[in-house]
Amino acid sequence: MSHKKLFIPGPVEVKQDVLDACAVPMIGHRVPEYAELHGACVPLLKQLLYTKNDVFLFTSSSTGAMEAGVRNCAKKGAVACMLGAFSDRWYQISVQNAKKTAKCQVEWGKAIRANMIEDHLKTGEYDCVLLVHNETSAGVMNPIEEIADMMRKYPDVVFVVDAVSSMAGVKIEMDRLGIDVLLAGSQKAFGMPPGLTVCAVSQKAMDRAKTITDRGYYFDFIEMSKFSVKNQTPCTPAVSLLYGLRHQLQKFFKEGLDARFKRHTDLRDTCWAWLREYGFELFPEKSFESVTLTCAANTRKVDVPKWVKLVSERGYVISEGYGKLKNDAFRVAHMADCTVAELKECLGVMSEELKKL
């Protein structure tokens, strides 16, 4: 059958204009045309992230930049905030890089609170916090304001935030919040194909990196910085995706950031209204639900895998619960270039197929 529209939390649906923007002839990465392209993206990214910090572009999935956060910023040790599959992975990344790593863990559906992190920081044994802002597996959005407030008491701790499924869909004011590293891949709220990761880095994080000798090469902030001043990257970048990024960023500012963020809360509200109408409840703890994707509890005990399959056969792809939640939850992503009308199409098909279960 023809293409199925994606309402899964990444890769998300990529519009034809973005695919076209990426499909342009190649240019070298050491020529002025490349520097111009790179240099067009970075200031727009700074505006998007409300930051004066430098922004690096890694040719990798987001996981690569998560590893960068660990290798460049954790010297004494890292506190890994664990609340689902992707934040749990950050713990594993930290351990596999031989870093002393504390587990700051809650059960799936719960949020990480500032005091939980602080309990670890008080020991003085950790100089880095690894926080996933929006945990895609459980649909939980952590209280970044509350955590950022607490972090101010620990000026020697580097605050690394994975905003993989929230950046460009939710307002995150990097400088006001005092975030030191803020990262996200291209395939979620940026509405692009996967393969490029945006990573903004504060001076504090850069200073920390300089004190770590085994921080590697490919994800080395210092090496990235040397080339960033020339609007280049140390290694051959994913040129096609930079064309896509420039195209998307220009679209973001044409829409307006506030309008863009409001569209995302409208999408969330639309999805939540549908859930209420059909008798489902939200999976995450109240007040900590994600804006960009909805994780619903299977309170009606429907056959989720069957339903997802039926909806897919109609040309719309939604997700089962992640991993152990396979039957107990389902997830609908609503981010990037998705409109309320498009989401309603998907929800309409979900309603129709629900009746057949």
Add this chain to the structure above:
Amino acid sequence: MSHKKLFIPGPVEVKQDVLDACAVPMIGHRVPEYAELHGACVPLLKQLLYTKNDVFLFTSSSTGAMEAGVRNCAKKGAVACMLGAFSDRWYQISVQNAKKTAKCQVEWGKAIRANMIEDHLKTGEYDCVLLVHNETSAGVMNPIEEIADMMRKYPDVVFVVDAVSSMAGVKIEMDRLGIDVLLAGSQKAFGMPPGLTVCAVSQKAMDRAKTITDRGYYFDFIEMSKFSVKNQTPCTPAVSLLYGLRHQLQKFFKEGLDARFKRHTDLRDTCWAWLREYGFELFPEKSFESVTLTCAANTRKVDVPKWVKLVSERGYVISEGYGKLKNDAFRVAHMADCTVAELKECLGVMSEELKKL
């Protein structure tokens, strides 16, 4: 002006059919359609590399997989074969990963010989060799057969080969040569946009990786292997580039591997004939010249940067000498989908502009 045709050593010119193949709607990476796509690429890659080993697909530049080679394979220490900018970088990568690293270094233009590597291996202090097959900066192709023969005497040493600018343009029989890790990015002889790296890995390299605890996550062979059996990757892959890869591999086998490799030697011969006609000499040591790109010595003492600029203004991009060779050499890449007729177009323009210097 309109697009300039690239005859630089990467990114190379990407044909419209490849750009189109990449520009297809997104799919999830945990669905059967993705596994089918991934699973279509891997067996063709095995054929291309004459190997039964598993082949991983990293979403990164080649440098990422070079770091993977170091982190997964060097336990006691690595011998870095250094003969130009990119092989020199491998030394730096190894050191920045806190690996004990020996410099096996020759001046630019010379090749690494088996006995030079063996001098280091005889000490028993190193269990990994890092060899760039085709050094792009100096246009030198190392004698892989001679080195592979010597390596057989050191069965405990893992043999890691960067074939970034030779793989898919030159026949490299991985299994016959006993290469343990063989890697190359998509943007050179594969004729694709950058962002994906092919990395074939032997059982010996996998066994070594298992003994190293701080090998990281993103480039971890063991983690890659767990997902590879399902035709998946641990992290979101560069889906668009996998579509491009499948398209290109199918083209390779339609052309025929032997015909493809012969086309590359024909391209080289065409370039060399032009050099002779115009009184330039080859920069590399005789018998060790690259097949996929020609690095010529500026024996006529022409103004290389000016010439490169004039040629560029005519719509063809060639390269100056790399780094310190800027004025003393020039480079013409002839690989991937390039035809002899296309190369002759470029050489024709080079001739015309040469007269104006």
